């Protein structure tokens with residue numbers, strides 16, 4: 031292990047000697063831990079990182095300058111739509127997607143290294159449960175959708191297939207995520223097909239370019255953004271693992287969308303049939319300030335302009351039809367070929383932009399007391415997963431229905447939007463719609479049949495509570511055999527046992 035003298039000399043060169051200022055107060059184990067941490071932060075890289083962070087932060091924050099003149103909506107030929115296409119086209123995409131899944135060529139990759147600060151929980155967001163009747167967590171819903179899509183693909187093509195689940199975690203989320211999966215028996219997935227790996231961390235830096243001490247013996251570190259994916263893929267030989275399994279197409283998605291369709295056959299099929307190397311699912315933006323990135327072109331090249339980097343004026347521009355000009359909202363669901371990921375990790379990763387996030391970073395003061403700042407005091411640098419779109423040879427976007435596919439859990443219930451209640455309602459409203467479409471009727475608490483209408487109550491709740499297990503239906507398919515003509519008492523949970531029971535009963 032490096033000696034204190036060596037590390038001190040290195041830190042001096044990097045202008046970061048203050049990181050050892052509590053050395054004399056530390057016990058031997060704490061000293062060893064700090065030395066190990068500091069030695070892993072190479073001095074030249076640390077100096078460069080700190081200088082880069084404070085320089086980037088000194089530039090005016092917020093909307094990127096000159097952006098408006100360089101921005102254009104995506105050309106229509108790059109966009110497919112699951113909403114505006116005919117039935118035959120949609121079926122063709124789905125068929126192709128199922129075919130690739132059945133051939134074991136599709137994997138899903140979850141970005142789960144974020145800290146969930148806005149939601150206000152100390153554990154990984156995937157472990158959150160939004161209060162569904164079944165009490166399922168986001169991770170469980172996702173695991174069950176994987177099992178169901180494997181089953182559907184297998185049935186169609188008469189194979190037994192696997193959709194491996196890659197999960198990118200960070201120092202904050204790896205331990206609790208593994209523990210949670212083990213405690214839950216990997217939700218009946220084969221653990222060999224669930225691959226967890228860890229993204230890198232970067233030091234948080236003051237506005238003056240000094241790395242921050244979170245404790246006397248620990249540097250404040252933060253995950254390097256969801257674009258840390260590309261380094262992490264290389265660090266852990268994940269693409270080699272995919273190659274061994276024969277995976278060619280990867281659906282990358284973020285953890286917090288309760289409606290996410292893992293390995294969505296329509297999306298996969300659309301991208302594959304278009305010969306795309308890179309794709310993004312989008313929904314129509316709900317309102318100009320909605321915190322979603324905009325998938326568009328900058329200087330003629332496909333990119334996402336993040337909500338924090340677009341001016342309110344540009345976000346509010348209207349097109350000839352009166353709709354938002356930049357209306358293609360990024361829902362952090364991406365398609366990549368393994369070949370594209372391979373080129374990105376080998377060639378383009380170093381070119382990815384570092385974005386500045388100004389945050390409240392807990393730290394120790396000069397006396398060594400812990401301070402929880404009330405105002406932002408530090409800079410975290412992050413890469414964004416979508417910043418590789420510019421390197422794609424054939425980028426496509428795929429528009430889907432917000433109601434069916436997007437309800438993100440970002441905030442605590444104290445916020446009015448994108449919170450646990452809105453997520454729960456979105457899922458229950460969807461399942462209520464599916465049940466009605468399958469021919470079910472709902473009874474109220476007194477056994478009186480509710481009017482046959484799918485409108486939601488003023489608070490956004492569906493008129494009856496119905497939760498359908500992903501193991502029974504992935505996207506609303508196959509429900510008639512259980513629900514056609516049934517009178518169901520709310521609340522109603524259609525899980526595998528209930529499905530078997532209904533199938534064995536006359537209606």
Ligand SMILES: CC(=O)N[C@H]1[C@@H](OP(=O)(O)OP(=O)(O)OC[C@H]2O[C@@H](n3ccc(=O)[nH]c3=O)[C@H](O)[C@@H]2O)O[C@H](CO)[C@@H](O)[C@@H]1O
Nearest residue numbers: 141142143144253255256284285322323360361362414438
């Ligand atoms: C950079 C990015 O993709 N932004 C998108 C993200 O914004 P948003 O700002 O909501 O992004 P989040 O911070 O929620 O991160 C998105 C995903 O990346 C993961 N994560 C984040 C940081 C990190 O270091 N490691 C990591 O794995 C999170 O766990 C999460 O699954 O979702 C929105 C839709 O909901 C999109 O409109 C935004 O364009």
